[in-house]
Amino acid sequence: MRSKLEWRAARVIAIETPAEDVRAVTFAVDGLRSLFDPGSHTNIKVTIGGSPAIRTYTVLPSEPGTLKIAVKLHPNSRGGSAFIWTLKPGDTTEVTEPENRFELSWRASHYLLVAGGIGITPIYGMAHALAARGQSIRLIYGARSREQMAFAEELRDLLGDRLQTFAQAEGQAFDLAAEFERLPPEGEAYLCGPHGMLEAARNLWRASGRPMSRLRFEVFGDSGRFAEQAFTVAVPHRGRSVEVRADQTMLDALIEAGIDMIYDCRRGECGLCAVNVIETSAPIDHRDVFFSDEERHEDVKMCACVSRAVGGCVTIDTGYRRDTATSGQPASMATA
Incomplete structure (x- = not known):
């Protein structure tokens, strides 16, 4: 059981392609109450195999009265991303008021942001919010290739050398142990990416003796070891x-x-x-x-x-x- 969701009528007003296999969709939303914090997510009504379903996506910074999401088209998708990729301007659906379970604490001396692939979506909003307040930040961003790094150029303009990117196709990988070691005692780490990355981060953080309350993470859905089977x-x-x-x-x-x-x-x-x-x-x-x-x-x-x-x-x-x-x-x- 869960609390009742507040659904709002939504209309697609813009479509963008910020990276290879990534579609960004902006909705105009009726009665959207307010702006939302970075890390928030919305539920969206989709249609999969002719049947209604609900999928959850992180919301990106956008203009008042709108919601913006970025969705990677994944070959093992349960159908949500495929539906999002069929949307075009003028199409309608319903979305919920954003809610946030991946919140910034606003208490740290330094913020380490870590994104893997499409896990950049909540991290992107956090980077903008922290930079706007003049906070100390480092963002490390890894993906299979540079063509698959959504918003990388925009983040480079925003953060300069506080952003470091790693492309697997070029033999690059970030070193979480080293990143955690250089983090000040009052620093915090926020991560979003595939299951394996988050598991490694949690184990390394625990081994370092740092308080688990200063490690925050969010996983996205396509994280299993096997392709979906009935x-x-x-x-x-x-x-x-x-x-x-x-x-x-x-x-x-x-x-x-x-x-x-x-x-x-x-x-x-x-x-x-x-x-x-x-x-x-x-x-x-x-x-x-x-x-x-x-x-x-x-x-x-x-x-x-x-x-x-x-x-x-x-x-x-x-x-x-x-x-x-x-x-x-x-x-x-x-x-x-």
């Missing part, structure tokens, strides 16, 4: 067996099947949608950043919003009991 999820306490399509999350499939779920972020960060794994006939592709390496290796829990089985069947217990939730205990706190 699989089956069995829920014995509900007597149900649900098919999960390749272009669908397990969370969405369970909700569509009428199975009550607790959830919030839909990005594998908050852990509210975690389910207990009873047994599985196939490997589990863990795509969250909530569980530790050890917990993911044990395969006893999985985040339904991002993780999935690699084919086969996974048997779960959601931990949610309607009879418990309606007997005086709040639904969001119900347990098995």
Whole structure:
């Protein structure tokens, strides 16, 4: 369960291509209440395979009354990016008021910003906000090639030598351990990128002895070890067996099947949608950043919003009991 989303009518007013395979779309939004903080995201109603769905994207700095997103067309996409790439000026949909779970603290002596690929989207807004306030910043930005670095030239103009870019095609890679070592004790790091990068960062940060509260990160969806495959999820306490399509999350499939779920972020960060794994006939592709390496290796829990089985069947217990939730205990706190 989650709080009610505030939906607004939105109309496409501009389309840009800031990098190879990246589409930026600007919407005029009816009744948008105010400007939003860097790191905020919006939900967008999309159509996938003829059926309605919801996808979440970071919002970029834009003019009042508008929302702007940048979306990479990914070959393993569940369909959201493909839909965004079909949009053209004049098309309409609905979006939610932006909300922020990846906020700047505004307390640090120095900010290290790290972006991997399309993970530049929240980092881009942070760089603009920090530079406008004269904060001490360093931004390191890596991608497969320079052609895939969205907003790189604009960020170079903004930050000068405070920006350093790394292209894998040129044999370049940034050194997170060295970056963390040079960070002042009161400094903070903000990262967005693929799962592997964030896991490495979290382990290095913990090993350095720095407070975990000074490391903030956000993962984007295409972060699994395997391409999406259809699989089956069995829920014995509900007597149900649900098919999960390749272009669908397990969370969405369970909700569509009428199975009550607790959830919030839909990005594998908050852990509210975690389910207990009873047994599985196939490997589990863990795509969250909530569980530790050890917990993911044990395969006893999985985040339904991002993780999935690699084919086969996974048997779960959601931990949610309607009879418990309606007997005086709040639904969001119900347990098995």
